[in-house]
Amino acid sequence: MKNLLRKNIERLQAYRSARHEYMEGKATLLDANENPFTSSHNRYPDPFCSELKSALAVLRDRSSRQIFLGNGSDEAIDLLFRAYCEPGKDRVMQFIPTYGMYKVSADIHDIKMLSLPLNHEFQIDLNMVRELYPILQPKLVFICSPNNPTGNIIDNQDIERVLSICGQSLVIVDEAYIDFAPHSSVLAWIDRFPNLVVLQTFSKAWGLAGIRLGVAYAPADIIEVLDRLKAPYNISVHTQKVALEAINDDDCYRKAVKKLLAQRQWLSKQLSCIKEVEYVYPSDANFLLVRFKKAEAVMTYLKNHKIIVRDQTKKVPDCLRISVGTESENIQLVQLLSQYTS
Numbered sequence: 001m002k003n004l005l006r007k008n009i010e011r012l013q014a015y016r017s018a019r020h021e022y023m024e025g026k027a028t029l030l031d032a033n034e035n036p037f038t039s040s041h042n043r044y045p046d047p048f049c050s051e052l053k054s055a056l057a058v059l060r061d062r063s064s065r066q067i068f069l070g071n072g073s074d075e076a077i078d079l080l081f082r083a084y085c086e087p088g089k090d091r092v093m094q095f096i097p098t099y100g101m102y103k104v105s106a107d108i109h110d111i112k113m114l115s116l117p118l119n120h121e122f123q124i125d126l127n128m129v130r131e132l133y134p135i136l137q138p139k140l141v142f143i144c145s146p147n148n149p150t151g152n153i154i155d156n157q158d159i160e161r162v163l164s165i166c167g168q169s170l171v172i173v174d175e176a177y178i179d180f181a182p183h184s185s186v187l188a189w190i191d192r193f194p195n196l197v198v199l200q201t202f203s204k205a206w207g208l209a210g211i212r213l214g215v216a217y218a219p220a221d222i223i224e225v226l227d228r229l230k231a232p233y234n235i236s237v238h239t240q241k242v243a244l245e246a247i248n249d250d251d252c253y254r255k256a257v258k259k260l261l262a263q264r265q266w267l268s269k270q271l272s273c274i275k276e277v278e279y280v281y282p283s284d285a286n287f288l289l290v291r292f293k294k295a296e297a298v299m300t301y302l303k304n305h306k307i308i309v310r311d312q313t314k315k316v317p318d319c320l321r322i323s324v325g326t327e328s329e330n331i332q333l334v335q336l337l338s339q340y341t342s
Ligand SMILES: *Cc1c(COP(=O)(O)O)cnc(C)c1O
Pocket: 071, 072, 073, 074, 075, 099, 144, 148, 174, 176, 200, 201, 202, 203, 204, 209, 213, 214
């Protein structure tokens, strides 16, 4: 996908520390102006995150060369704009309603965002894509699956079609919530589609939003570009250590996903029995999109009782997005809502 790159990025020489040349074994480190008199966090982290990438490569059955690690998925999104989109000139595409960061990132880079509406089942309208893609010629196409805030998986066959139709663009499939929708990841397709980028994150199912770690999987030539653009030490020592520990002992992650799915089912059922609730959308994620008779009033009522949910009424009329919490948090929410009177 080299012809998609901005010319200045194609020419870019990445910053190289002395440790890019020398990585193996122990050495006396007098190259990076660190403080030698302290001991725990005085050294710069591994700029390649070699150990963490190897562990992820095994976990996800990929090669390390197909993995980019960023300060949250948002860093990968930002770098994709920086690498492939000429400010003030290029366009990108998304399917709405969806995650707000794609548009914010486009605005930051002065890139025009073209938003195609999802259909009434929150799926992609392929005819619209076929018709508009050749006219719009976006550099990047964002698909969020499971989609935020609607919660549903985007049909894998449709994603495959979009990858083919939009062959001259990078198609970014954001799988932040994929762990809650087993057997649906399109990760393995990066061997088949040179234009596919898959985003995953440690912020949701792994329960590590605080360490800020996002992952982009893509064919090696795309990963090489992102690595050239990133800040040399973008992933801290602490983040690398904590993520590696989580992967090496993923029992906690598996148990959390299982508990979450049980709570999601319970909460969905309870909410649909509440008078003020009009509809609970089916969810493949760790949140529920819920349509209320009067969403804003419910939002205020919950806030007055110190429960914060997300107002989505501007994206989906009358809807709030509610994260699935612990058992006691969910009970608290259901009790409060059942006492609500408008
Ligand atoms: C939460 C979320 C992310 C995760 O972002 P991080 O920067 O990795 O925390 C990515 N995409 C979507 C759609 C999300 O909802």
